[in-house]
Amino acid sequence: MKKATDRDKLEAFQQYDAWVFDLDGTLWKGSTLIPGAKEFIELLRYYNKKVFFVTNNATKSRATNAAKLTAMGINATQAEMYTSSFAAAAYLKAISFNKKAYVIGEEGLVEELTAVGVQCVGGPAHRGVEVDWSQAEPHVEVDPEVGAVVVGLDRYISYYKLQYATLCLANNDSCMFLACNTDARGHFSQAQEWAGAGTMVAALIGSSEREPMLLGKPASFILDHLCATHQVARDKTIVVGDRLDTDILWGIQNGAGTCCVLSGVTSEAQLLAESNKVHPKLYMSDIGDFLTIKNQIPSNCAIM
């Protein structure tokens, strides 16, 4: 494996009609755009390519993420934006779920679930609620209409929320267990890594001894939904991302092209290490590297 040449990039540009970008570490880092990101997205749009943005982040809604990207200079619509919170909501909608969801997660997750008509219990509404341990028989009362526990990153996780969800999973009739994503850690600030949604999901696996259904990367659901909704073929779709275990694995497992950028969590040494079994089709320093082909693109690349 070696860094993509201009020829590799031109081939990819010609082959793929749908370009699926990860956000953090790929298009931005914290609150700064990766150099060249804006120009490359504009280049794709100039040639009428379809552009999508997919993040495992479950704390913000699609609207919020699209607004952030637009404010940073990359125009993005809500329809082009996929989050793992949206994926959970879209899945429940797809199976005509008509019970309540118990949410371990933040506003963005509740927003997406509510938007598809799912009534939410927990989430921000249970922030700060504690079990009353002073009682002789402490008790957590659970809504029997909860038919799914939906888990994303929750920076206000508590024993009460974990216990509530554990009881739903144990006692509520055929209660589903959905994980927005299982990312171990995320980069919510420049200086340090932060415990990710995988923390909350693992906690509930530990207490319930059940396994969740995963909706975010690297599970197939978002690519299935994206390709079906926007009528694009898998072999005309490429995933561009910085994480081998989510982005690149996701693309490979689902028959899409893959491009790893080294502007996020993966170093060239990690990528090329013999122990690494996840090999992207292309790799480059960052998304801006694509711009070297800007003046070499044949005009027949444009989608009509």
Added chain:
Amino acid sequence: MKKATDRDKLEAFQQYDAWVFDLDGTLWKGSTLIPGAKEFIELLRYYNKKVFFVTNNATKSRATNAAKLTAMGINATQAEMYTSSFAAAAYLKAISFNKKAYVIGEEGLVEELTAVGVQCVGGPAHRGVEVDWSQAEPHVEVDPEVGAVVVGLDRYISYYKLQYATLCLANNDSCMFLACNTDARGHFSQAQEWAGAGTMVAALIGSSEREPMLLGKPASFILDHLCATHQVARDKTIVVGDRLDTDILWGIQNGAGTCCVLSGVTSEAQLLAESNKVHPKLYMSDIGDFLTIKNQIPSNCAIM
């Protein structure tokens, strides 16, 4: 397998010098002694048998547990009492640990660690502490002298604590990861099961992608410590408990005799099910069942 006969019980009484009892579900349920428990312990003591009490509960210290048992009518000393919090402390003492411990857990765990000279960070002292997300660059500052993260049940678990522990495990030089126990659920009240220490341990496995060293049942440490400290042989030791996956498995894996009582979480149907691969040497309804042999014990059973 069939319920223990008087002959089976007499053989066990003669064979075993050290009797290791689980507490919850075996000697007591909530705040009530199991009928016959007091009398059987007294019978063992009358014949000079060594008696020990082992619980995976990490929230209370040995002193507190011994006092509870004594108050309920079964005399117990601190030296006879083993908790998974004590096990974590004894392990750190055994390896001459001289750094600080970051505690996810409650007062009893801090008490045991402090008693062996380990300086504790976190635990109850971090109850209610939250990350300041209003800052442009949120940050959790970690004590670089923390050399072990010790995890037990924490009914005040928070994102701050999980993040603090995750950072220690990721960044502090050769930081150890110790789990008091990995019990999925416990019976802290009669009416419902509660998320156990396994919840907090799993959360940290999820965020750190590391595996902990387990100190409580079914790991060997407590039996190793007990047999060495009190000079009893494994084949002269029997474990009496209600849980197949902790108590009975623990005894089997460590070369001790085993007796399963059906007064706790295990039913006779579960025990005898073909899917169950954990087979105790003896089983009976409850500890009181041993009393049927009270007047048949040969006088040469007594240890001098």
